Amino acid sequence: MSNLLNFIDKVAVITGAGRGLGREYAMLLASRGASVVVNDLCANDHSSSDATKLVKQIEHSGGKAIADHNSVEDGQKIVQTAIDKFGRIDILINNAGILRDKSILKMTDDDWDQIYRVHLRGSFVTTRAAWTHFRDQSYGRVIMTSSPSGIYGNFGQANYSAAKLGLLSLARTLAIEGEKYNIKCNTIVPVAATRMTEDIFPDEMKDRFNPKYVAPMVGYLCHETCPVNGEAFEAAAGYFGQYRWQRSKGKVFEKPEQVSIEDIDKSWNELTDWKESTNPNSMQDHMMTLFDQIATNDN
Numbered sequence: 001m002s003n004l005l006n007f008i009d010k011v012a013v014i015t016g017a018g019r020g021l022g023r024e025y026a027m028l029l030a031s032r033g034a035s036v037v038v039n040d041l042c043a044n045d046h047s048s049s050d051a052t053k054l055v056k057q058i059e060h061s062g063g064k065a066i067a068d069h070n071s072v073e074d075g076q077k078i079v080q081t082a083i084d085k086f087g088r089i090d091i092l093i094n095n096a097g098i099l100r101d102k103s104i105l106k107m108t109d110d111d112w113d114q115i116y117r118v119h120l121r122g123s124f125v126t127t128r129a130a131w132t133h134f135r136d137q138s139y140g141r142v143i144m145t146s147s148p149s150g151i152y153g154n155f156g157q158a159n160y161s162a163a164k165l166g167l168l169s170l171a172r173t174l175a176i177e178g179e180k181y182n183i184k185c186n187t188i189v190p191v192a193a194t195r196m197t198e199d200i201f202p203d204e205m206k207d208r209f210n211p212k213y214v215a216p217m218v219g220y221l222c223h224e225t226c227p228v229n230g231e232a233f234e235a236a237a238g239y240f241g242q243y244r245w246q247r248s249k250g251k252v253f254e255k256p257e258q259v260s261i262e263d264i265d266k267s268w269n270e271l272t273d274w275k276e277s278t279n280p281n282s283m284q285d286h287m288m289t290l291f292d293q294i295a296t297n298d299n
Contacts, residue, residue, distance in 0.1 A: 005223050012222065015039045015072050015081060015126060016096030018050025020194035021145075024215040025093055026054060029222065030063035035086045039078050039096070042069040072096045073117055075126025083133070091222045092130045093143040094123035094167070099196050101156045112159045119163035127155035131183070139223045140183035144171040146232060147189060151243065168232055175230030176282075184222045184229040186279065189243065190214040191236030192240040210235045216240075249276040249290070252297035 012029045016022045018040030028035045036058065040051035051067035058065040062163025066085045070077040072094075082089040098118050100111040127142055149157050150164025167187065174185040192214050193206040201209055218237040220226055232243040251270045253259045264271070280286040 004032060004222070005225065006032045007223070008189075010035070010090040011035045011037070011082050011088050012091035012093065013037040013039065013089055013126075013130070014081050014093040014095055015078065015122070016041075017093075018042075018054060020196070021211045021214055022093070022095040022190055023050075023054055024212045025095065026060065026065065027217050028212075028219050029091070029217045030058045030065055031061070032152075032219070034091070035064040036066075037068050037078065037085070037089075038065055038081045039068040039070065039072070039081075041071050045191070072122030072126055075122060078126055079129040079133070087276035088137065089130050089133050090137075090139060091141045092127060092141075093218065093222065094126060095143075095145050096122060097145065097196060098156075100159060103156050104158050106235075107158060115159040115163050119160070120166045120170070123167055127170075127185075128175065131178075134178070134183045137223075138182050138282055140178065141224075141226075142171070142174065142178075142182070142183065142185040143186045143218060143221055144168065144185065145190065146187050148191060151189065159190075162234075171232075172230045179229060181292045184226065186226075186228060186230065187235040188214070188218050189222065189232055191234065213237055227236040244279050244281070246274070247278050247280060247286070248272055248274050249278070250293070252293050254297065 001046065007029050012034045014026050014036060017026045017038045026036045028036050038051045038054050038087050040049060042049035042051065045051060046067065046069050049069060051069060055065040055067045066081060068078050068081040079089055096118060098114065100115055102111055123144055130140065145169040146168045147164040149161040150168060153161050156248040171185045171187045178185060191209060193201045193209040194211055214235040217233055217240050221233065233242065234241050248271065251267050253263065278289050280289055
């Protein structure tokens with residue numbers, strides 16, 4: 001294991017890890033030496049839960065793991081499981097998720113709130129609970145889980161897509177706040193055939209989009225040698241790539257007080273021309289680009 005990127009002496013908490021993507025993350029990190037908290041909600045018989053079964057499998061393979069059955073809405077309890085069992089937490093993978101797909105007029109308040117509470121609030125609560133430990137030890141790695149639906153939108157997923165884009169923004173902000181404490185927070189955008197997405201993939205494509213093909217990117221983003229912070233990466237069926245924001249050059253009007261709706265209409269092609277686009281990577285980059293454009297025009 002000395003020649004591999006390992007996680008010896010590291011403790012990882014993975015939410016929603018009983019099956020699917022989370023299961024693959026847990027197995028990979030455990031195989032590289034991490035002690036893993038396998039979180040998966042279970043209200044009834046914990047002894048036969050998916051999390052308990054996975055822990056047994058990890059232990060049978062010589063790894064270290066413990067099952068946790070708390071809801072991500074009680075994220076502090078999940079983190080406390082890591083502290084009580086292993087004495088620390090180094091990695092948090094916010095993976096737990098549910099779907100409540102309906103078009104906007106059919107979507108109830110509860111449909112919206114359930115998605116928000118599990119995806120966005122659950123990730124916030126659990127990360128906040130881990131943050132104190134990360135800060136005190138000057139080390140932490142956090143993964144948020146977004147989705148193509150969060151980036152592009154998708155019919156019938158107003159609740160889900162809003163939460164998933166919110167997680168991307170949450171990660172970018174936490175990356176800024178955590179940088180001085182050596183806490184890095186990145187986002188994974190997985191495309192995989194799981195219980196949540198089984199209706200999307202034709203049967204002949206499900207094997208190609210096995211969740212285990214996402215795990216290597218997540219493992220790297222969790223590793224202490226990974227240099228990036230606040231970035232988003234897609235992983236799907238052997239494809240790995242990075243997302244970034246793009247901004248058209250646009251147009252600066254000389255006299256903003258005189259700009260009309262008609263001026264916007266007449267200048268539309270120029271406003272939306274991407275030939276001289278920029279790729280600001282932070283609020284500072286964005287504001288400097290804006291200031292430079294305005295100053296250049298004024299001169």
